[in-house]
Amino acid sequence: MAESLTQLLETVGVYLYKGAVFTAVLLVGVALSMLVRRMVRRTLELSQLPTSVVDVASKLSYYALVALAGVIALGVAGFDVTGFAFAGSLIGVALGFASQTVASNFFSGLFLYFDKPLKPGDIVELPEMGIMGRVEDITMFSTRITTLDGLRLRVPNETVFRSTIKNLYSHPARRIEYRVGISYRSSIEEARRVILGILEKHPLVLAEPPPRVFVEELGDSAVVLRVMFWVPSLKWLEVKWELLGRIKEELDRAGVEIPFPQRVVWLKLEQGAGEAEEAVPGAAVGLEEALAGTTGGS
Numbered sequence: 001m002a003e004s005l006t007q008l009l010e011t012v013g014v015y016l017y018k019g020a021v022f023t024a025v026l027l028v029g030v031a032l033s034m035l036v037r038r039m040v041r042r043t044l045e046l047s048q049l050p051t052s053v054v055d056v057a058s059k060l061s062y063y064a065l066v067a068l069a070g071v072i073a074l075g076v077a078g079f080d081v082t083g084f085a086f087a088g089s090l091i092g093v094a095l096g097f098a099s100q101t102v103a104s105n106f107f108s109g110l111f112l113y114f115d116k117p118l119k120p121g122d123i124v125e126l127p128e129m130g131i132m133g134r135v136e137d138i139t140m141f142s143t144r145i146t147t148l149d150g151l152r153l154r155v156p157n158e159t160v161f162r163s164t165i166k167n168l169y170s171h172p173a174r175r176i177e178y179r180v181g182i183s184y185r186s187s188i189e190e191a192r193r194v195i196l197g198i199l200e201k202h203p204l205v206l207a208e209p210p211p212r213v214f215v216e217e218l219g220d221s222a223v224v225l226r227v228m229f230w231v232p233s234l235k236w237l238e239v240k241w242e243l244l245g246r247i248k249e250e251l252d253r254a255g256v257e258i259p260f261p262q263r264v265v266w267l268k269l270e271q272g273a274g275e276a277e278e279a280v281p282g283a284a285v286g287l288e289e290a291l292a293g294t295t296g297g298s
Contacts, residue, residue, distance in 0.1 A: 022077035029069020037062040101158070105141040108157035112138060117165045123237075125166040131155070148237075173206060174233045176240050180247065181222030183257040188215060191225060191256045195247055199229050204239050206230040221262045 041058040118124050118135050124145070125132040133147035143160045145153045168174065182191050192213045199211040211229035218224075227247070231239045251258060 018077040022073045025073035025076045026069055029073060030066055033062050033065035033069060036065055101156075102141065105157045108161035109138065109140050109142075112143070112157060112161055118143075118160075118167050122170070123168040125168065126155075126160070126163045127166065128163050129155070129159070168236060169233045172233055173230045174236045175228060175230050176236065176243070178227040178244060178247070179216065180225045180227055180251075181219065181258060182225065182251070183259040184223060186223075186256045188223060188225070190254060191251060194250050194254045194256065195225070195227055198243065198246055198250055199227075202239070202243065204231050204235050205243075206232075222259050 037058045040061045041054055044054040044057055120135050120137055122135045124135055131145060131153060133145045136144045136146050142154045142156050145155060147153060195213050196211060199205045205211060209230055213225055213227050216224050216226035
């Protein structure tokens, strides 16, 4: 009886000792984990990372170190941690497969922050996805964009990072280009004078580089003028929409014609059986005039 009691006391004493060692090592590990968490937070804050990224990174480092400290404390206290290591490896593999997308979005968000191809407030275009709008926020896992027609989109960071990003606000000034067709009867110099006058009077059109208007193409139905000028990036869409209509109105007032697509039709008349066809002498006639003449003759 006395021996059994002695063995029981020894066993209890051993477990109390192991518990005390485990607790002491775990407390030291928790203290070190808190210290590391503060260091990680301060370092990331000095790097001016988003608050959401700082919070998640500091918490992940803290809980990972606490878990590691627990395993170390069990080993120091004399407990067999082989089972914990095996179970932890299985859980780690399972979580790894389950969180591939989450991890990819997280690291893509970090890459987007350091690369800085876009930031909140920018107007961007993602051609592969057909998205164009204003960046509202870049979170840990996704980028939120409000399109020009008012739709609010949540795009995974991985998708944004792998896409072509056109940042319309990345440069303080941006060029606007128009192609304006005038008829062959209209004066090229008059059209240039009218268009340049509009551009020079507009307060948002930059004087440097100066606006340019030149003949780009002699088309089938029109002389095509290329109009190029620079405006502040923040006003790019506003000015582009405004000036195109104003150019059209001023060209109408100046008598410069913007033609419709045209085709020249040549008619051949048969002069009798077995006789060769001859082209009608004179200038070419338009399609409407030819049709009117044919209808009248029938």
